[in-house]
Each structure stands twice: as structure tokens, then as C-alpha cells.
Amino acid sequence: MKHRHHKKPKAKRFNRGSLPGAAPGTVITQTPCTKQSVSVMAFANGDLVDETVDSLDGLKELAETYTVTWINVDGLANVEVINRIGEMFGLHKLALEDVVNVHQRAKVEDYDDHLFIVARMVHLSEKLKTKQISIFVGPKFVLTFQEDEPSDCLDPVRDRIRKTSGRLRYGGTDYLAYALLDTIIDHYFPVVESYGERLDAMDDALMNSDGSTSIHSIHTLRSELLELRRALRPHREAVNALLRDGHSLIKDESRVYLRDCYDHTIQLGDAIDTYRETCSDLRDFHLTAISNRTNEVMKTLTIIATIFIPLGFIAGFYGMNFPNMPALNSQYGYPIVVVGMGLTVATLLLWFHRKGWFD
Secondary structure: OOOOOOOOOOOOOOOOOOOOOOOOOOOOOOOOOOOOEEEEEEEEOOEEEEEEEOOOOOHHHHHHHOOEEEEEEEOOOOHHHHHHHHHHHOOOHHHHHHHHOOOOOOEEEEOOOOEEEEEEEEEEOOOEEEEEEEEEEOOOEEEEEEOOOOOOOOHHHHHHHHOOOOHHHHOOHHHHHHHHHHHHHHOHHHHHHHHHHHHHHHHHHHHHOOOOOOHHHHHHHHHHHHHHHHHHHHHHHHHHHHHHOOOOOOOHHHHHHHHHHHHHHHHHHHHHHHHHHHHHHHHHHHHHHHHHHHHHHHHHHHHHHHHHHHHHHHHHHOOOOOOOOOOOOOOOHHHHHHHHHHHHHHHHHHHHHHHOOOO
């Protein structure tokens, strides 16, 4: 019978585009060549521009015309597009370097005339995946750069912008940046809840001893929770930096909403820590259950061996081939030995019962 060996999923490799010693702000991408798209949502009062553009020529004019212009770039393969947008909106070279190096932790950088925010979106399919999104916030523009995956969790924000009513449509760039951050962080909730459901299922399986839960599955779940915690925890510091460090681009009205976003990061962090502790408890419980089952097997084997030891001794003793052995030629020797063996077994079983070995 072939045994199936579970392979541990490989972690995403740490790749940095620029070589050691390269000049600061060197923008070199290691993203595979895939399709790159640029979408624009620009709005002011009741007007809205919502389109995917093929040319970058009109982006600066849109940003100057409308109150808020959100430009989203999907895919980082084309460095020329990134550099051109950076020159168009005066983005710092160090920030552009962090855009293409997608191993960044969540953070906030202040570059005087614009803010640079890094966040990590999370997605759970067969295993946990995280994706970097870089956000630039200026007086009249919000720029987002995403990795080459085509999907994100920002569709609720787009739908709210398309509605003519609502604070998002009439708010500034700071409120749009808050809405993006809040949506990214809130998307952690269903992922964390799914891990809670898996833990409940594992707990029930261990209690019922149905054998569907293994040390490997518990360890895999705990490793994914650790990865989720590493992705989420820096968001708390990033949001706190927006609250703590005063910046002219972040209005006081938006700070109220950022406090709620900060509270969500605390709730998620506490839930993840609790689930990781639960994984440790389940692992200990699983090992204890295995040890108890092993002890039960050993106890059963011990009872069987203890019963057959005296029987083997009696059979061996009367099986010796000595001609002058007492009762060797007795007519009732065989029945007496069999009855004696039966009484020995009965006595041992009664003694085991009184000791509670059969409970």
C-alpha cells in the first residue's frame, strides 16, 4: 500500500529587482511579462469619468480638471509606464522602487506633497495568498499600483463611486484613500472567519475521533495563520501613523473613520492570535489522544499477555518429557490441568475487573 506524502506549500520567494549597491530609486521589476491595464475614475460633483485608457497622455489633465482622480494600474511588468506616471505626478523615486519590489510590509511614507501607502490584500483559495497594493495620495489624485493578478477586493469602492449619492462621491482624496484601506482590511474578516470554521471542524473531528484531522493539517493551518498575521499586523502601525502624524492631506473628518479602521486591525489581530493558540491546543489534544489510544492498545496487549503467561507456564511444565514425572499416567491428569488453566484465567480476569482495567 502506497502512503501519500503531504508536501508543504512553498512560500513565496523573496525577490528584489535591484542589485545590491544599486542607486536608490532604481526601478527594476521582476514581475513576469503579462498584460498591464490602466483604469481611471475621475469625479467632481455629479460628473464621472470611468474608463480603461490605452494612452497616458490625458491623465494629468484629468487630475487637474476633476476634484478626485483615481488611477489604478494592474500589472507591474512595464517599468516605462510606472516611471512615466511617477514623473507626471511628481512621485518620489524611492516610493516607485518600493512599488515594483512587491515584498513590502504595510507602511506609510510622507513625501511632503504626497503620501505613499503600502497595503497587502489577502485572498484564500486552496491556500492563503497575499498581494501588495501601493497607494499614492495627492491633493487631487489617488494612484494605486497592483501586482499582475487581475482581480482585487476594491469593487465595492468602485460601485460606491458610480452612485451619485454618498460621501465617497463628494469626499476628497483622503476619504477615498481611507475607503481603499478600509475595504482592504475588512476583506481580512471573511478570511479569518473561514479559519475559525476550519478550526471548529477540526475540533469536532478530534472529539469524534474520526481520523480526518492530522498533525499535518493542524500545522498547515497554523502556518497560514502566521502568514496572515505577518501580513495584517503592519497595517495597524500604518493606520496609526496616519492618525498620529498630522498631514495636510488627511482632514480631521477622515481621521474619525481612520480610527474605526484602526479598531478593525486590532479586532483581526486578536482573532488571529486566538486562533493560533487554538491550533496549539488542538495539536496538543491530538497528540494526547494518540498517546491515550496507544496506551489503550498497550493495556489490551498487556492483559492478553498476562493471561497467557501462566497458561504457557503450565503447558510447558507438564510438557516436559521426564519418565518419572508425578501424575504423568493419571487418568484425570488432563481434565485437572484444563480446569486449573480455566480457573487461572477466571481469577486473572476477576482481578483485572476489580482493578478497573475493563472500564
